[in-house]
Amino acid sequence: MQQYEWDFGAVLAYWPMLLQGLWGTVAISVLAIILGILGGGLVATLRMSRHTPLRVIGTIYVEFYRNTPGIVHFFWVYYALPVVANVNLGPLEAAIIALATQSSAFYAEVLRGGIQSIGKGQWEGATALGMSHTEALRRIIVPQAARRMVAPFVERSFEIIKTSSLASTLAYGELLYQGMQVASITYRPLETYTLLALIYFLLLYLLSSLAKLAEDRLQEV
Amino acid sequence: MNDTPTPDTGAPILRSVGLRKSFGSLDVLKGIDLDVKRGDRIAIIGGSGSGKSTLLRCLNFMERPTGGQVILDGERIGDARVAKDGSETITYRERDLMAVRKRVGMVFQQFNLFPHMSTVENVMEGLVTVLRRPKAEARERAAQELARVGLGDKLDVYPGRLSGGQQQRVAIARALAMDPEVLLFDEPTSSLDPELVGEVLRTILSLAEDGRTMLLVTHELGFAYRFATHVIYLSDGVVHETGTAEEVFRNPQRDKTRAFIARSSEFSL
Numbered sequence: 287m288q289q290y291e292w293d294f295g296a297v298l299a300y301w302p303m304l305l306q307g308l309w310g311t312v313a314i315s316v317l318a319i320i321l322g323i324l325g326g327g328l329v330a331t332l333r334m335s336r337h338t339p340l341r342v343i344g345t346i347y348v349e350f351y352r353n354t355p356g357i358v359h360f361f362w363v364y365y366a367l368p369v370v371a372n373v374n375l376g377p378l379e380a381a382i383i384a385l386a387t388q389s390s391a392f393y394a395e396v397l398r399g400g401i402q403s404i405g406k407g408q409w410e411g412a413t414a415l416g417m418s419h420t421e422a423l424r425r426i427i428v429p430q431a432a433r434r435m436v437a438p439f440v441e442r443s444f445e446i447i448k449t450s451s452l453a454s455t456l457a458y459g460e461l462l463y464q465g466m467q468v469a470s471i472t473y474r475p476l477e478t479y480t481l482l483a484l485i486y487f488l489l490l491y492l493l494s495s496l497a498k499l500a501e502d503r504l505q506e507v
Numbered sequence: 508m509n510d511t512p513t514p515d516t517g518a519p520i521l522r523s524v525g526l527r528k529s530f531g532s533l534d535v536l537k538g539i540d541l542d543v544k545r546g547d548r549i550a551i552i553g554g555s556g557s558g559k560s561t562l563l564r565c566l567n568f569m570e571r572p573t574g575g576q577v578i579l580d581g582e583r584i585g586d587a588r589v590a591k592d593g594s595e596t597i598t599y600r601e602r603d604l605m606a607v608r609k610r611v612g613m614v615f616q617q618f619n620l621f622p623h624m625s626t627v628e629n630v631m632e633g634l635v636t637v638l639r640r641p642k643a644e645a646r647e648r649a650a651q652e653l654a655r656v657g658l659g660d661k662l663d664v665y666p667g668r669l670s671g672g673q674q675q676r677v678a679i680a681r682a683l684a685m686d687p688e689v690l691l692f693d694e695p696t697s698s699l700d701p702e703l704v705g706e707v708l709r710t711i712l713s714l715a716e717d718g719r720t721m722l723l724v725t726h727e728l729g730f731a732y733r734f735a736t737h738v739i740y741l742s743d744g745v746v747h748e749t750g751t752a753e754e755v756f757r758n759p760q761r762d763k764t765r766a767f768i769a770r771s772s773e774f775s776l
Contacts, residue, residue: 410569411619411678415633415685416609418601425636430623 290476297477300468307464308485314378314460315447318385322446325386326393333398344394351391356449359384364456381453381460385446392442400435401427433504440497444490461485520545520580520720521566521611521689527574528561535561537744538575543689543722548715550731550752551724553741554767559724562741563691566722567611568604572597579607580688609637612687616694618678620666626653627662630681638685645684652680656710672703676710683714690714692723696730708734728771732756740764 332344351359364380367373375383404427412422454463461482469478521543528536535558543549551559564570566577568584576597577584584607585597620629630649634640640648653659656676666674675695682690692711696704708730714721715734725731731738731752738755740748748755748764756774759765768774 407615407617407619408621410615411621413605414567414569414608414613414615414619415681416605416637417633418605421636425632426621430621433623 292477293474294477294481296472297468297474297481300471303464303468304461304481304485307459307461308489310453310458310460310464311447311450311462311489314381314385314453314458315443315450317382318389318446318450319443321382321386322389322393325390326397329390329394330397330401333394334401348391348394351388352395356384356388357452357455359388360452360455363387377453377456377458380456381450381458385450385453388449389442389446392445393439396435396438396442397431399438400431403434404430436497436501436504440494440501444494447490447493448486517544518581519543519578522578523562523566523575524578525575526562526565526572526577528558528565528570529573535744536565536572539741539744539746541739541746543720545688545720546718546736547720548734548736549722549739550735550737551722551739551741552726552728552731552767553747557741558744559741560693563613563693563722563724566689567608567613567691568599569613571599577607579610605637609685610687611689611691612682612685613691613693614675614678614682614695616697618666618671618674618698620674620677620681622666625663625665626658626669626677629666629677630684633681633685649680649684652684653677655683655713656680657706670703671699672706675699675707679707679710679714688720690719690721692721692725694724694726697726728756728768729773732773740767742767 329344329347332340333348335341335344360381363384364375364377367380367383368375401423408426408430409422412426413419417425450460451462453460454466457463465478465482469475472478519542521541523539523541526536526539526541527534539558539562541549541562551562553559561570565572568577574595574597584603585599587595587597589595621632624632627646627649630652631642631645634645634648635642650659650662653662656679658673658676658680661669661673661677666677669677679695695711696707699707704727708727711721711723712734721734723731723734735752738750738752739746740755740759742763748759748761750760754760755764756768759768
């Protein structure tokens with residue numbers, strides 16, 4: 287068997303393309319996370335509503351995203367939504383919509399899980415002082431829940447960053463798509479994908495170290 | 508501070524009339540009439556499942572009654588609507604219940620302190636968030652209340668670092684800081700180790716000297732006797748016997764009451 291000769295130099299020559307891809311990944315991830323937190327707050331509110339119809343809507347939303355694969359959402363938004371809603375979507379818009387709606391469902395569960403993990407006694411302690419539901423939530427429940435939400439929140443955000451690679455299927459120039467281009471130009475897929483794995487790893491590892499630091503800060507209080 | 512007990516003005520500060528509470532098909536309270544006058548100290552006793560905690564929790568609407576009335580200082584709580592068949596349903600507005608809870612404080616079996624706040628912050632919380640007092644003033648008031656329950660040296664300690672007895676005294680200080688017209692105690696010593704019960708009971712007795720109006724649900728009959736001006740013996744969701752502490756504990760009129768009282772070594776013959 288012939289020895290494979292690794293040549294990373296050929297791939298690294300295209301580093302500006304990969305850097306552009308990294309930027310693309312960071313951009314859609316950050317946008318999806320921000321929109322996902324906002325959407326997640328809304329969906330979590332529906333999920334915990336006193337009104338049954340709202341609760342049902344929230345539950346259907348979350349269950350839909352939990353029980354369907356991410357790539358279907360990307361395809362559907364890109365190919366079906368323009369037909370259904372009569373709009374024109376570029377790959378970037380489609381990818382962000384797909385990723386943000388999906389992350390809304392997951393963040394909603396993080397928020398709900400955190401808030402519901404705080405015992406009934408805390409609600410009673412707060413309301414017995416004369417606090418409103420909102421005051422109890424803001425002053426007593428959320429500050430305690432926030433600490434418990436950090437770890438699952440970080441976990442979910444990592445999933446989103448990794449899922450953003452699905453945007454490559456819409457020919458959006460994020461890291462994976464750019465890597466595919468580099469691989470076909472250089473005929474060096476082994477080197478390219480090894481390098482991609484390393485870039486993803488370093489990006490996420492750096493972020494998880496930062497998250498760990500933030501988490502420790504929060505627990506100190 | 509008010510050292511002289513508030514004189515009994517005659518009109519009840521807190522009343523319940525025909526108070527009922529059901530959980531599904533289970534009727535826990537079956538029509539409770541209760542009169543609390545200013546300066547009264549009422550012990551509510553009874554076996555487990557008799558409805559005594561539920562009664563207390565209906566008075567500040569931790570539970571919403573399913574029938575009957577709660578009347579605070581002459582004012583009926585809730586909006587009654589009479590249906591065509593004469594039956595009455597009462598709806599409660601959150602705003603009205605908040606107003607009641609400002610005036611009727613509660614101390615819980617499980618303390619329910621806020622673990623993310625220091626002791627003094629726990630006691631300040633109601634003053635700042637509910638009564639909108641300036642922080643500095645609230646802190647001063649909180650420190651006073653903590654000193655009163657013997658925890659003046661624990662202001663900046665978090666509840667997790669305190670013993671159960673100390674935590675319950677913080678909870679008492681937290682309720683007192685709101686200067687409630689009526690203070691409810693829901694089995695305040697039931698989750699404490701035996702050696703920590705005494706400090707909490709002494710704190711509660713010291714409030715009696717100030718003439719504070721209090722209702723206490725307890726299993727400690729000996730303490731109930733020392734604490735109470737009046738006693739209510741609940742059984743199966745109804746008031747089975749009521750009277751002064753002396754009457755109910757020393758001379759119970761009904762067999763069931765007698766049997767219940769006799770279970771406590773302090774009152775058995």
